[in-house]
Amino acid sequence: MNRVYNFSAGPSVLPEEVLETARDEMLNWHGSGMSVMEMSHRSKWYDEIIKKAETDLRDLMNIPSNYKVLFLQGGAWTQFAMVPMNLMKKGKADYVNTGSWSKKAISEARKYGKVNVVASSEDAGFTYIPELNPETFSRDADYFYITTNNTIYGTRYTKLPETGNVSLVADMSSNILSEVYDVTKFGLIFAGAQKNMGPAGVTVVIIREDLISDVQPEVPTMLQYKVHAENSSLFNTPPCYSIYICGLVFEWLKKLGGVPAMQKINEEKAAILYDFLDNSKMFKGTVRKEDRSLMNVPFVTGDKDLDARFVKEAEQKGLVNLKGHRSVGGMRASIYNAMPVEGVKKLVEFMKEFEAKNRI
């Protein structure tokens, strides 16, 4: 069996153990005589699966009981619209522009109300997290929006903005469960599953109960948090199989020691790569040091042809999907929770080899 080290930004690598369990349970889940794919979402078996997934996620993130956990569809993109549709009661929100995903969220929100962009790092190609000055925040905003980890540029917040009584909303798609967060600091957290939780198809929303309320009647039923909250994510058919795999990933993470243990491993993994980048004469990281992501590591040689050759030769060594996002160029190694330390070590080994062979 030839498994590669997959550095894809998403959909991305899953723990091998999880895939093996899914394989073993594929035809007959726990004596049910059927695959999870074939089960009614109203069956007692599926009830067990979705409840376990929720309980384990609550344990992992220490989610208080006054928060609902929702398993929705439509990806993070749908949340760009659902957030303003449900939360913009006064018609005003603050956003921080830290890159492409923030920008998309901002333009969706503008369809529903006034958006105040309090800070941006666009002036330097989103290579840093801008300084936030609470004096520029709108005191009467419905919420304050950030993207905790910027998948394309490889930046992340190392401290959260102090928003006072205004609820903090976070797109955590690419770093949920990778480091410890205090959920009580947020009003709403959302994340598409396909980076750090499971297969594409399910989007997790963690929302404080007081933010769940009736909305304008013209908001489509499927886009109302209240509907999903009242029906425990089973209003209509949920993405059953994706939720099941997320559940297996949560179990895997718990066995490993939970998020604090995972964070430690992630810090180790990222340090291996960043230390090499800081000392290399050929490869350079592109992000301001203090804002570096633990999950997505972009780097360049400064020479497009050399970049392309690196990506190609890495692929021949089983180190795949290292090409940078089309808007940034160069390379990007996504080293999510499921990327083993060995994968990062192999990558650095190959970078050393490549540098030695191509010394200018």
Ligand SMILES: *Cc1c(COP(=O)(O)O)cnc(C)c1O
């Ligand atoms: C991948 C990603 C998205 C888009 O997710 P979809 O599920 O494709 O809608 C949004 N935000 C961030 C931070 C991402 O990494």
